[in-house]
Amino acid sequence: MERVKGNGGRFKIDKVAVAFIAPAFIFYTLFIIWPTISSVYYSFTSWDGISPNLRFIGLSNYKEIFTSARFGNALKNTVILTVFISIFENAFALILALIVDNVRWGKNVFRSAFYIPVLISGIVSGFIWKIMYNYNFGAINSMLTAMGMGDFKQDWLGNTSLTLIMVGVVLVWKGAGYYMIIYLASLQSVSTDILEAADIDGASPIQKFRNITVPMISGAFTINFTLSLINGLKVFDQISVMTDGGPGFTSETLVYLLYKVGFNEGRQGFGTAVGIVLLFIIIVLNTVQQKFLRSREVQL
Amino acid sequence: MKAVKKPKPFDFVLLAITIVLAIIFIYPVLFALMSAFKSNGDILKSPVAFPSSFYVQNFKDLFAQSDFATAIVHSVFLTVVSEVLIVCIVPMAAYGIERRKGKMTSFIYTFFLAGMMIPFHLYMFPLFKQMKMFHIFGTMAGPVVCYIAGSIAFGTLLYSSFLKGIPLEIEEAAQIDGCSPFQTFWKVTFPLLGPCTGSMIILNGLGIWNDYLMPYLALPSGKAKTITVEIASFVGQYTARWDIVFAGTIISIIPALAIFCMFQKYFVKGITAGAAKG
Numbered sequence: 001m002e003r004v005k006g007n008g009g010r011f012k013i014d015k016v017a018v019a020f021i022a023p024a025f026i027f028y029t030l031f032i033i034w035p036t037i038s039s040v041y042y043s044f045t046s047w048d049g050i051s052p053n054l055r056f057i058g059l060s061n062y063k064e065i066f067t068s069a070r071f072g073n074a075l076k077n078t079v080i081l082t083v084f085i086s087i088f089e090n091a092f093a094l095i096l097a098l099i100v101d102n103v104r105w106g107k108n109v110f111r112s113a114f115y116i117p118v119l120i121s122g123i124v125s126g127f128i129w130k131i132m133y134n135y136n137f138g139a140i141n142s143m144l145t146a147m148g149m150g151d152f153k154q155d156w157l158g159n160t161s162l163t164l165i166m167v168g169v170v171l172v173w174k175g176a177g178y179y180m181i182i183y184l185a186s187l188q189s190v191s192t193d194i195l196e197a198a199d200i201d202g203a204s205p206i207q208k209f210r211n212i213t214v215p216m217i218s219g220a221f222t223i224n225f226t227l228s229l230i231n232g233l234k235v236f237d238q239i240s241v242m243t244d245g246g247p248g249f250t251s252e253t254l255v256y257l258l259y260k261v262g263f264n265e266g267r268q269g270f271g272t273a274v275g276i277v278l279l280f281i282i283i284v285l286n287t288v289q290q291k292f293l294r295s296r297e298v299q300l
Numbered sequence: 301m302k303a304v305k306k307p308k309p310f311d312f313v314l315l316a317i318t319i320v321l322a323i324i325f326i327y328p329v330l331f332a333l334m335s336a337f338k339s340n341g342d343i344l345k346s347p348v349a350f351p352s353s354f355y356v357q358n359f360k361d362l363f364a365q366s367d368f369a370t371a372i373v374h375s376v377f378l379t380v381v382s383e384v385l386i387v388c389i390v391p392m393a394a395y396g397i398e399r400r401k402g403k404m405t406s407f408i409y410t411f412f413l414a415g416m417m418i419p420f421h422l423y424m425f426p427l428f429k430q431m432k433m434f435h436i437f438g439t440m441a442g443p444v445v446c447y448i449a450g451s452i453a454f455g456t457l458l459y460s461s462f463l464k465g466i467p468l469e470i471e472e473a474a475q476i477d478g479c480s481p482f483q484t485f486w487k488v489t490f491p492l493l494g495p496c497t498g499s500m501i502i503l504n505g506l507g508i509w510n511d512y513l514m515p516y517l518a519l520p521s522g523k524a525k526t527i528t529v530e531i532a533s534f535v536g537q538y539t540a541r542w543d544i545v546f547a548g549t550i551i552s553i554i555p556a557l558a559i560f561c562m563f564q565k566y567f568v569k570g571i572t573a574g575a576a577k578g
Contacts, residue, residue: 020396121510275422
């Protein structure tokens with residue numbers, strides 16, 4: 001058989017590569033890259049989403065972003081929600097992973113139980129919790145009353161100082177299982193030989209955890225923390241079904257603001273500018289993660 | 301053989317804690333399941349209690365009062381058609397990138413992976429405008445092409461990492477036997493990628509099945525769209541009929557749960573492979 005080499009061969013290689021990659025390349029470029037690049041352009045216009053005429057308004061949208069109180073509020077809400085989610089999702093995920101890794105019976109059953117919320121759609125999970133949070137008929141207040149703790153009854157979503165955190169609780173519940181799987185994989189990559197050797201050397205459980213387990217899962221931690229931050233920035237479905245950004249603007253995040261000004265207020269130019277700010281934040285987070293991961297690898 | 305250690309008190313304490321946590325995690329799902337089989341009055345009166353009888357009127361009402369059957373058909377159609385096309389397109393691209401290493405292909409790899417950072421919300425407005433341009437806005441083809449485009453970043457990552465573990469010798473042997481590159485890929489390599497394909501179908505399929513914003517905005521209004529969209533619209537519409545909405549949520553959850561029970565290991569593999577490189 002002839003081997004594909006030389007100039008003629010090289011040309012052939014390219015053709016094959018093109019044939020394999022082209023379909024994906026076309027879909028990806030047409031339906032992700034092109035609209036993304038258009039977004040950059042639209043963010044400099046006063047596009048309303050309907051009229052075919054675009055008016056170029058330079059940096060006005062961005063100026064408005066950095067001066068408007070509504071954007072400031074949405075940014076503040078996004079930061080609170082995202083930080084809350086990232087901390088508690090990772091804390092729970094790590095605890096669940098440690099538990100599932102160490103529990104003596106029923107490892108698989110428990111792993112599945114903690115993963116089940118991940119399977120549920122954002123809308124459905126938002127609806128279920130919205131009903132559970134209900135003041136008069138919700139499961140949470142009923143249980144509090146039944147346990148004689150009626151004083152703690154709350155209008156969980158209506159109390160403006162709690163709304164955002166209550167939405168965060170739903171997201172932590174729904175997301176922890178996903179990150180648990182990643183922690184679990186890195187915990188299980190710790191070889192039992194090392195742990196047994198530490199046992200023989202007389203290491204206490206706390207010492208083992210600090211000196212063996214923690215370094216092993218630090219990579220997973222960096223990845224999970226970044227993933228949960230980025231996913232936290234993109235939360236939409238639960239807010240849409242549970243609070244619609246309210247009461248008032250107390251649970252309006254950047255993504256929700258973007259959606260509302262775009263579709264309800266006919267200001268898609270401004271909406272895309274908010275989106276560009278969001279993309280910028282995500283790129284920064286990703287870059288920081290890469291730096292972190294690399295410096296960790298050097299240390300290990 | 302290792303002797304089985306006798307259980308220590310610690311094991312029982314840990315088990316108890318685990319059971320309590322598992323109940324807390326499962327409870328909202330159980331709550332939805334129980335409520336779906338209760339009358340509206342029972343849901344309001346005793347939200348925590350178990351249903352007193354096997355009450356299926358909610359499901360009958362759901363199908364009688366809304367076009368939920370169409371929504372189910374739409375959800376299934378979008379998920380299945382997108383997945384079939386994704387499986388035709390994505391592994392081939394990853395193969396082209398991984399097996400034809402060069403400056404161009406490694407650039408395309410980075411180009412594809414950059415897509416993971418771009419949030420859908422950023423480009424949705426221009427995307428819909430573009431869909432109108434291609435005359436696919438308001439048709440089932442609109443979400444399908446977007447799901448394909450959206451699967452490429454993660455799919456390429458997943459397949460590339462799996463392809464690295466597949467020995468070249470097998471492919472070379474097939475080529476010597478006279479297989480064209482396409483035949484080599486589809487007949488020899490692709491079957492070996494089974495677990496990877498399983499992971500991708502399952503993780504992507506779950507995302508499509510549960511997606512809200514895309515079908516809500518891109519499918520024609522005035523008609524039933526998908527299960528998720530219908531449920532979201534019920535929440536606003538039937539504020540007094542929670543029973544119907546709960547029946548809908550159960551129909552949305554059951555297929556995802558069934559697939560998860562059958563193909564658990566693919567979930568785990570896909571998530572860990574994605575994170576290892578992500």
